[in-house]
Amino acid sequence: MKKIELMLLLVLLMLSASCASDYYYVCSDFSNYPENGGRTVYFEDSTEIRCFENKGWDVAKAGEPSGFAGSGDIGKMQNFRYMAAFKGSMDSATVFFVAYDAREDFRKTFKWLTTEYEYRAVFPQCDLPAAPIEDYLDEEDRNIWLRxxxxxxxxxxxxxxxxxxxxxxxxxxxxxxxxxxxxxxxxxxxxxxxxxxxxxxxxxxxxxxxxxxxxxxxxxxxxxxxxxxxxxxxxxxxxxxxxxxxxxxxxxxxxxxxxDYFEKYLYFSVKMPGRIVATNARIHDVNSVTWYMYPIRMLDGPVEITAVSRKVNVWACVVTALGAGVLVFFPVSAAVSKKRKKKSRTF
Incomplete structure (x- = not known):
């Protein structure tokens, strides 16, 4: 009986503490950065349209974004009504519609044969008038329960x-x-x-x-x-x-x-240049990663999401190969020429 009561309490807790009835799907495309630094947002609430338009986004009816959604939970999200698109720098396309404002950073590091791209965003701790949760759950319990x-x-x-x-x-x-x-x-x-x-x-x-x-x-x-x-x-x-x-x-x-925190949750997708080599996202493929962001994960502190991709610089590989060929060719050519001269003297 105690187990049944606890399960009922858990259900009531989630129904009352989590008011999520809607969600966004945010897709940032940096696959051809900086030329392609665009962001697309799929959402259902028509009251958000004016908010997006006032920020310079183009809003259109999205219908069912078949082919956009992936597998698993993301594959089930086929009910978006509107799509807002923005082309430009990330500073101009901030995640303004999310109550908890994310601080984003996108870095590009040139390493000759490859170029490394790092995406990083920090979602701050929920600013709520709540008792310190660490006084009730230790770190291990919080990691299990919240994340x-x-x-x-x-x-x-x-x-x-x-x-x-x-x-x-x-x-x-x-x-x-x-x-x-x-x-x-x-x-x-x-x-x-x-x-x-x-x-x-x-x-x-x-x-x-x-x-x-x-x-x-x-x-x-x-x-x-x-x-x-x-x-x-x-x-x-x-x-x-x-x-x-x-x-x-x-x-x-x-x-x-x-x-403002709990009525909407967020699927946050980033498409990176090249191939993903490191990320803390649970959903990812060769060049894109997706995080499920929900405020309950941020009750005890900020949440950081990261992704690192690497792109081969073909031109650098060609230049390196040509340079290596030249470095090999001249010593070999000089050695062959010297050998021929020796033979000609002996005759």
Missing amino acids: GEGINPAVSGYELMYRLDDINEKFIKWYNCSYFDFNCSLFSDYVGKRRADSIMLGKNDILSEMTADGFDVMEPAEFGKLLDNYYGGTYYSDLYAANRAVLDSLFRACDDRVK
Whole structure:
């Protein structure tokens, strides 16, 4: 029964914490850099059209981009309605439509026989009024839960189930504590420091009662009821009713900021010159890489994506071969000529 409850809590968590209902597919093409430094964005929300157009992008109906999508999860993304295209430098084609702004860098290093290209982008940590997640999950647990990294391949599915149950309980505790702390900060201006400190001291006991009643997003009205259930009376509910407009406004401002992060997720594709030789992307082929970017991966810190490609400089190879041929030809030619002169003298 406990396992079923935990699984239900996990489902509710993902439904409430993750409001993603739409996504972008961003495709940057540097395969012929700098001439081909263009970017194409596929999206579904028609309200974004004006935003793109104001930034100088050309927007058109995309239909179904058959042949564009790859295999696996990306191959299923066939429902894009609009396509925005931009030709120009990356500085002009910033990822402005993503709430968490990425800092991008594209470098070209000439190495005579080859030219190396390095793409790098850093997505900053989510700026949310949340409790420090590292106080609830250690680094190993965060890597497993937030990014799917560090899972021991020798662990059986049965063992992994219990490990994930344990991490899930910690994550839910962090989630509830974050809402609790935020609501307490909203009420603190009305209850005074002494009472606010008392609420924070009793946080674990109060949250244990809330968890027993089920998992839910805690709005100010629910927070007031929660405190009344714990302390008795209707003091906090009455306090909320008297200041409803201000408390709800502050809460909604924060809630809107959370939705800016979580209502859309992002598939980020980069096409590189030459052949990919190194990348931290899980999806890649000979000359393109794709990352799945979702803010939950950035709850505990920034996320960096990198790709390195290498292109053979044919002209440099030809020049090198000719140079090597010349270097070999003259000594050999001189040696042959010298040998012929010796033979002619002997006769």
